[in-house]
Amino acid sequence: MQRASDELSSRGRGTLAPATAQLAAWLLVGSVTAVCMQLVLGNAPEGWRVRAHHQLLNLGQHFALGATALIAVATWQRVGIKRRLAVVLASFVFWSLLGAWVLPEDLAVFASKLAERVPTALVMGALIGSVALGLALVPLTFGRGPRWLRLVLGVVFALSLGIGNNLILRGDYPGVHLVMAVAEALCFGLALSEGNDMPGRGVLIGVAATLPVALWSLVASPPNAVALDITRSSGSIVAPWLSRLRRPPLRNWTPSTDPWLRSRRAAADVAPSKPTALPKNGIVLVLTADCVRADVVSKPGNLARFPALSRLQREGITFTQARTTAPATTQAITSIFTSTFYSQLQWANLPGKGAEYYYPHLDKTPRLGELLSQAQVHTASVQGLPGISARTGLVRGIQTERILPPAGGRFAGSELQLPVILEVLEAQRAGPLFLYAHFDDPHAPYDRAGNEGSAFERYLREVGLVDTALGAILTKVDELGIADRTAVLFSADHGEAFGEHGAKLHATSLYDELLRVPLLVRLPGFSPRVIDEPVSLVDIEPSILDLFGLPTPGLAMGQSLVPLMRDGGPPLERPLAFESGRAIRAVLFRDRMKLIQNLRAGTVELFDLSVDPEELHNLADRSPRTTDERLRRTEQLFAAHRFEAPGYELPFAR
Numbered sequence: 001m002q003r004a005s006d007e008l009s010s011r012g013r014g015t016l017a018p019a020t021a022q023l024a025a026w027l028l029v030g031s032v033t034a035v036c037m038q039l040v041l042g043n044a045p046e047g048w049r050v051r052a053h054h055q056l057l058n059l060g061q062h063f064a065l066g067a068t069a070l071i072a073v074a075t076w077q078r079v080g081i082k083r084r085l086a087v088v089l090a091s092f093v094f095w096s097l098l099g100a101w102v103l104p105e106d107l108a109v110f111a112s113k114l115a116e117r118v119p120t121a122l123v124m125g126a127l128i129g130s131v132a133l134g135l136a137l138v139p140l141t142f143g144r145g146p147r148w149l150r151l152v153l154g155v156v157f158a159l160s161l162g163i164g165n166n167l168i169l170r171g172d173y174p175g176v177h178l179v180m181a182v183a184e185a186l187c188f189g190l191a192l193s194e195g196n197d198m199p200g201r202g203v204l205i206g207v208a209a210t211l212p213v214a215l216w217s218l219v220a221s222p223p224n225a226v227a228l229d230i231t232r233s234s235g236s237i238v239a240p241w242l243s244r245l246r247r248p249p250l251r252n253w254t255p256s257t258d259p260w261l262r263s264r265r266a267a268a269d270v271a272p273s274k275p276t277a278l279p280k281n282g283i284v285l286v287l288t289a290d291c292v293r294a295d296v297v298s299k300p301g302n303l304a305r306f307p308a309l310s311r312l313q314r315e316g317i318t319f320t321q322a323r324t325t326a327p328a329t330t331q332a333i334t335s336i337f338t339s340t341f342y343s344q345l346q347w348a349n350l351p352g353k354g355a356e357y358y359y360p361h362l363d364k365t366p367r368l369g370e371l372l373s374q375a376q377v378h379t380a381s382v383q384g385l386p387g388i389s390a391r392t393g394l395v396r397g398i399q400t401e402r403i404l405p406p407a408g409g410r411f412a413g414s415e416l417q418l419p420v421i422l423e424v425l426e427a428q429r430a431g432p433l434f435l436y437a438h439f440d441d442p443h444a445p446y447d448r449a450g451n452e453g454s455a456f457e458r459y460l461r462e463v464g465l466v467d468t469a470l471g472a473i474l475t476k477v478d479e480l481g482i483a484d485r486t487a488v489l490f491s492a493d494h495g496e497a498f499g500e501h502g503a504k505l506h507a508t509s510l511y512d513e514l515l516r517v518p519l520l521v522r523l524p525g526f527s528p529r530v531i532d533e534p535v536s537l538v539d540i541e542p543s544i545l546d547l548f549g550l551p552t553p554g555l556a557m558g559q560s561l562v563p564l565m566r567d568g569g570p571p572l573e574r575p576l577a578f579e580s581g582r583a584i585r586a587v588l589f590r591d592r593m594k595l596i597q598n599l600r601a602g603t604v605e606l607f608d609l610s611v612d613p614e615e616l617h618n619l620a621d622r623s624p625r626t627t628d629e630r631l632r633r634t635e636q637l638f639a640a641h642r643f644e645a646p647g648y649e650l651p652f653a654r
Contacts (some may be wrong), residue, residue, distance in 0.1 A: 017193065020200070027062060039167070064214035069185065098182065102174070107176070170234045222239075261640055266554070269553055277487070286336070319521075320532050322517055323534065327495070328653070331581060347360055350391075368395075369396060381436045417437055429480050432548065439465075487523050487524070592609040
């Protein structure tokens with residue numbers, strides 16, 4: 001008893017043996033995560049049992065990490081290496097290996113932006129090496145100074161890392177979250193530990209007794225509702241990696257008789273509708289904007305500030321249920337020009353574009369520009385984003401391609417694109433002409449139109465910049481006297497999240513705040529009307545080919561909207577599918593049921609949009625038979641149309 005008292009005194013009151021301290025540290029990390037999780041997520045939509053199950057998994061997984069750390073530190077102590085240089089070298093090796101394993105996917109896009117003149121591999125190595133070296137020096141830093149100061153600084157720094165990891169650095173970055181959690185545990189452990197004692201017998205007995213719960217948390221597959229709750233929490237640092245390991249293979253369903261659920265590569269071309277909507281010298285202007293949500297255009301209060309969009313609504317056809325195919329620019333615009341989904345095409349790295357940027361430059365699917373050029377329609381593209389080019393494969397076949405250089409450290413916006421668009425329009429006004437432009441203005445950080453106001457207010461002002469350009473284009477069409485043979489189509493590549501489903505920006509989900517986009521079409525000779533039929537960006541290529549009296553390739557996944565705009569029929573038959581480069585896909589069925597399948601997380605969501613347009617009430621677990629039927633059709637659809645080649649895997653694209 002006296003000896004134990006002497007050991008406690010030698011370490012200092014309130015301190016632990018180093019190995020025990022690491023176990024306690026991971027339990028503290030789990031506790032911080034649990035509190036932050038509740039603050040961020042609130043009550044689980046499916047009830048308290050789901051959240052309790054999630055929290056138990058969370059604490060069990062943190063305990064498993066703590067037990068692993070306890071064993072590692074105790075083993076290190078047994079070896080007896082006490083030189084500071086050895087500690088630093090061992091720490092550096094550990095952090096380097098951890099960073100090299102978990103960080104490349106998360107940091108590659110960031111590294112690519114830094115690597116305009118330096119190979120991405122070197123930038124990634126420098127980033128990971130710097131993180132590793134900085135964290136390797138933590139043991140030396142905490143080994144100096146008064147005991148009380150080290151305790152206070154260690155706890156404060158650890159809490160800062162934990163709060164930042166859970167409340168500030170949110171999103172689908174599992175590698176970064178794991179590294180920060182390990183650093184948080186290290187700081188807690190170093191702050192709580194003193195001396196070089198081994199773990200006591202009571203600690204070892206407690207670890208052994210609790211180990212079954214820890215093993216259960218690692219081995220058990222969580223129910224669908226719990227897995228969904230985990231995906232909403234950035235602090236679930238182990239679960240994302242476990243879900244990848246236990247991801248079940250897709251089922252081999254019985255082949256469907258539905259022609260849309262079978263490969264269409266050998267399907268016959270679809271003849272254009274009659275009569276042809278545009279004369280032989282017709283002009284089609286397709287204008288898209290980045291990040292524009294459907295409700296920005298549909299709300300009367302917003303329309304008052306967008307006169308050009310308001311004019312298009314008055315004079316043209318408004319599709320109230322238009323959706324993109326993907327929540328990211330590259331994939332969405334490719335769908336416009338190929339009438340296909342992300343997994344139907346071949347994607348690969350493009351030299352000079354960074355290791356984590358994928359483009360369809362190798363894919364052989366015919367592009368809209370190629371089909372129109374072959375039919376003697378002059379094609380033009382005016383872009384501020386260099387990725388929207390023939391070289392990347394997005395708009396291959398375009399004859400007049402104008403890609404404006406960046407200005408002021410930003411991609412060229414509508415203000416710089418507008419004079420070039422008007423120049424091309426005037427030069428080719430005799431027609432026939434197809435002109436495409438994508439405006440990047442309404443994109444984070446929402447500062448092109450000033451920094452005053454909230455993020456959403458700044459965003460609306462940037463939509464106003466696009467509206468100004470659109471107004472100038474409509475005025476030019478009037479001045480040139482070509483309005484009676486010019487079709488104008490306005491849409492967006494995807495929407496933007498402002499807190500819905502706990503997310504901001506785009507690319508991270510397939511909820512409707514990212515999928516629903518405006519679609520306004522003004523056609524000469526067509527009466528203004530509102531159409532509530534669900535449509536998609538894959539329908540744009542067939543529609544444009546139809547306007548020029550050209551057939552649609554049989555492999556197209558979209559259908560022409562011209563008959564729908566002319567007389568309301570016949571009804572569209574093709575499925576409405578959506579796909580993210582982050583291994584998430586979805587299908588909207590004709591009865592307004594929408595299924596979302598996350599392949600990495602192994603989760604399924606089912607929403608009835610007719611009564612739940614905000615997608616707040618997941619029906620997947622309440623209606624298992626309905627969910628299984630929708631899941632079958634979803635998997636059949638994507639399996640039938642995915643691109644396949646020896647050694648090819650669909651990239652995970654951020």
